Amino acid sequence: MxxxxxxxxxxxxxxxxxxxxxxxxxxxxxxxxxxxxxxxxxxxxxxxxxxxxxxxxxxxxxxxxxxxxxxxxxxxxxxxxxxxxxxxxxxxxxxxxARSSEAFLKNTDAKAIVSEFVRLGETLAMLHAKKFAHRDIKPQNLLALNGRLCFSDFGLVKYPDLSPVTPERRDVGAKFTMAPEMRREAAAADGLPADVFSFAKTLWIFLTGKPLSFDGPYAAESSVGLKNFMPGQYTTTLDVLLSDCTKHDPVARPRIAEVVERLQYWLRVIDDNALKNANQWAEFAQKFFPHQTPEQAVWTDVNAIVDVLNEIGRVPGLNHMFFPSGGGMTIEEARRAPEPGFIELHTGYVTLLKPAKLSFSSFRQDPKWDYLRLEAAPVDPTGHYEVEADDYFEYLSELNPAQYAHPDVVEYREEHERELPAGSRSITRYLRGSFVFFSTSSPYNQDTSTYDARHEQMSEDEFREYMRRNATRVRSRPRK
CATH class of the missing domain: 3.30.200.20 (Phosphorylase Kinase; domain 1)
Incomplete structure (x- = not known):
């Protein structure tokens, strides 16, 4: 009573x-x-x-x-x-x-929020080093003082010389940020990994602007994924961190010092386009090869090839495609083309080709050396104008799906005041050749001399060996 x-x-x-x-x-x-x-x-x-x-x-x-x-x-x-x-x-x-955390972080961006949580995490690491567990981390218990967020309300604190308070089978903490073990039996639970769980859920609340957190472990591909609240921003390393921090098994969660390091890494990534791009390229491989990246993989199914190319095309600036005829462009999207067996690559204009196979090559070291090679099957020209034997492509007008005409039909339609079917477009239809795709931050893409289509002058095996020599040379170069 x-x-x-x-x-x-x-x-x-x-x-x-x-x-x-x-x-x-x-x-x-x-x-x-x-x-x-x-x-x-x-x-x-x-x-x-x-x-x-x-x-x-x-x-x-x-x-x-x-x-x-x-x-x-x-x-x-x-x-x-x-x-x-x-x-x-x-x-x-x-x-x-002190001020409330909600007022302090109002109208701030994700970078500012994560920066504040880095400082909070550093404080929590010092608490954990002393074996202090807060056990009630939530937005209401974070206050702004002296220009930064601070922990307050230590009413549920647990530390080595604590007088036991929590009865058996009693839960402890805020229901919407509480770790599962704190729901089951808080008295016996380790408060340190429970703090990590609550810390991660509180970070999610501020990043999304939602008043309450999600239930259970974090799932990036679900409706609670950060990409739904941070459009256009790189979130993958945060997604993985939130997933790790909210695992059901307390032992599987990272310690708070590691959490801080990973938040700091995200801050570096978003300010460094090359680092961000390198991460995105590595994540592409991890999506298709989650357990171990192979040295080589091959796709021959047209739908599979389109899916793989779209995976790199969906991230702006992730890739750069080198043409067999020289030069390069960034691929934005791949589709099945109306012409049977063909695909179309969108790079600001439309490239058509009939794929023979798409191969992935990795040297199992720095992912920036990984690349894709797309082989175009040889096809006959359409005959709308004469092409030379060594030509790689033909320019065409596509009036209706797979219905081609001379390139001037679309190119000069305004000049001749011609009315063409809706959807008429100019295309480039490749007759042969190979295309290679690299990360924009890769050494290959950073070297402008590679725009000479050297990959086309080598067989698949020769080009792979050429890339292996370059990757090995850089890896074995002594550090200064």
Whole structure:
């Protein structure tokens, strides 16, 4: 049974503090703004109103924890406190006045939010090094003080010298950020991996702007995936991190120090296009080869070839395609073409070819050396104009699906005021040759001399050996 004493009210005195305004209240305590009678400073005064055995014990543990942590950066510190022994007296403590995390992070971008969570994670790492588990990480318990986010409300804290409070089979924490083991039996659960779980879910709340977190582990491809809330932004490393942090098995979650490192890495990636591109290229391989990247893989099915090419085409700037006739463009999309057995590649204009096979090559070291090679099957020209024996392609007008005409029909239709079928377009139809695809940050793409179509002057095996020699040479070059 809780024991209630007189309610605090405007003008009530707690130590040197006079209450001037009620700020907030919960099931066990109220928070007031109080003015110091000597310094005239204003602080937040947390006053326990539920004087039952468990709330009293938790409040005592909270004060002890805050005293032991002292002025640790990233913690809202305790300024003054009183824990009277007299029955019915209200324990309280004063802390600096701070802003809510919601107000502090309002209208900030993902980079600013992650940067704040890096600092929070560094503080949590220091807490965990002392074997302190917060166990109640959620937006409401993060406050802004001295220009940064800080942890507050240590009412559920657990640390080595803690007086046991939580009864068996009692859950502990905020329901929407709580780790599953804290739901099952908080008293026996390890609070450190539980903090990692809650930390990740709280980060998701701020990145998405949603008031409540998702249930269970994070799934990037579901409706809670960050890409649904951060369109156009690179999220993959964050997706993997959130997935790892919210695993059901506490042992499988990363430690908070690793979480911080991975958040810092994401911040580097989004500011470095080459690094981001290298990650995206590696992720392409991981999607098709999740267990181990092979040295070679081959696709001959036309639909499969289209799917693979679309995987690199869906990310702006991920790839660069080198033509057998020289030069290069970035592929944006691949489709089945109306002409049987053909595909069309969109690069700002339309390229048609009949694929013989698409091959993937890797040297199992730095993914920036990996590449795709697309072989075009030899086809006869359409005959709409004469082509030379060594020509790689023909320019055409496509009036209806797979119905071709001389290139001038579309190119000069405005000049001749000709009305053509809807969807008429200019195309380039390849008669033979091979195309190669590299990451835009790859050494091959960074070397402008490779636009000479050297890959076409070599067989598939010869080009692979050429690339292997270059990759090996760079790998074995001594570091300065």
């Amino acid at each position: 809780s024991t209630k004493s007189e309610q605090p009210q405007l003008g009530s005195r707690y130590g040197n503090w006079t209450l001037i305004k009620r700020i907030d209240g919960g099931g066990n305590a109220d928070v007031w703004a109080g003015r110091n009678s000597e310094s005239r400073t204003v602080a937040a005064i947390k006053i326990l109103h539920n004087l039952g055995k468990e709330p009293l014990s938790r409040f005592s543990n909270e004060i002890k924890a805050l005293r032991e942590l002292g002025s640790l950066e990233g913690i809202v510190p305790i300024l003054e406190y009183d824990f009277p022994e007299a029955k019915g007296s209200r324990p309280w403590y004063a802390m600096p006045m």
